Amino acid sequence: MARPWRVRFAGAKYHLTGRGNGRAALFLAPEDYARFMEQLEAALDADGVILYAYALMPNHYHLFVETPMGNVQRFMQRLNTAYGMYFRDEIGKSRYAIGDDKFREEAEDELKERRLERTVTGDIVWPEDSRPALDVVADAAAEVLGVALSDVRFHGHRLGDRKALAVEWCCRLSGASQRMVAQYLGYGSEAAVGKARKRAQAALAHDPAFGAAERKLIRRLSASKTRAEGNVSSA
Numbered sequence: 001m002a003r004p005w006r007v008r009f010a011g012a013k014y015h016l017t018g019r020g021n022g023r024a025a026l027f028l029a030p031e032d033y034a035r036f037m038e039q040l041e042a043a044l045d046a047d048g049v050i051l052y053a054y055a056l057m058p059n060h061y062h063l064f065v066e067t068p069m070g071n072v073q074r075f076m077q078r079l080n081t082a083y084g085m086y087f088r089d090e091i092g093k094s095r096y097a098i099g100d101d102k103f104r105e106e107a108e109d110e111l112k113e114r115r116l117e118r119t120v121t122g123d124i125v126w127p128e129d130s131r132p133a134l135d136v137v138a139d140a141a142a143e144v145l146g147v148a149l150s151d152v153r154f155h156g157h158r159l160g161d162r163k164a165l166a167v168e169w170c171c172r173l174s175g176a177s178q179r180m181v182a183q184y185l186g187y188g189s190e191a192a193v194g195k196a197r198k199r200a201q202a203a204l205a206h207d208p209a210f211g212a213a214e215r216k217l218i219r220r221l222s223a224s225k226t227r228a229e230g231n232v233s234s235a
Contacts, residue, residue, distance in 0.1 A: 010070040010172045019060035036083055043079040047071050048218035132221050137174040141166045144217045154186050161203040168200035
């Protein structure tokens with residue numbers, strides 16, 4: 001029976017694993033680990049994924065990530081394809097490098113068993129789900145799009161797709177409800193927000209510049225969150 005797809009939504013956190021096909025080694029030399037880290041960084045940047053922790057073993061790896069854009073499958077496909085191509089072309093192996101769904105299932109089952117065996121709570125500290133406020137996302141979105149926030153809020157019909165993108169990002173990255181976004185950005189109904197989001201998604205699919213703007217926005221919000229957490233810890 002095929003393994004079911006992971007549940008996907010914006011802000012979801014995942015423990016991701018991958019193992020060498022047929023239990024074979026993924027990393028044969030120090031430069032292989034370095035190459036994987038380069039490709040991991042590139043995939044994180046391209047898909048706006050946040051990395052909290054990782055572990056690289058000779059024949060498998062573990063990642064703990066958050067996906068603000070709800071795109072875990074695209075991220076994993078990008079990472080595994082990139083390293084698989086390197087493994088084939090640079091190392092000279094003719095087989096697929098990464099596979100084995102059974103390993104992922106076994107790893108997840110083992111983690112579940114260990115959690116059930118724990119008698120002391122609080123031994124794992126999970127990252128707080130603290131998304132930026134709606135006004136923070138709106139302000140950053142306006143800056144990335146090169147428009148005034150006042151125009152985004154009150155004169156959106158002049159902005160075309162850029163207004164729709166601001167709506168989509170405010171809904172997806174702030175965690176605010178469509179009703180809250182409708183009120184903040186001057187829409188009369190949640191239905192209007194829904195239409196704007198469909199327009200934004202179509203624009204993202206057809207215009208690479210908008211995709212680049214989205215990645216820039218996510219990096220900016222992530223950096224702001226990191227700075228804020230650093231200020232709190234040093235206070």
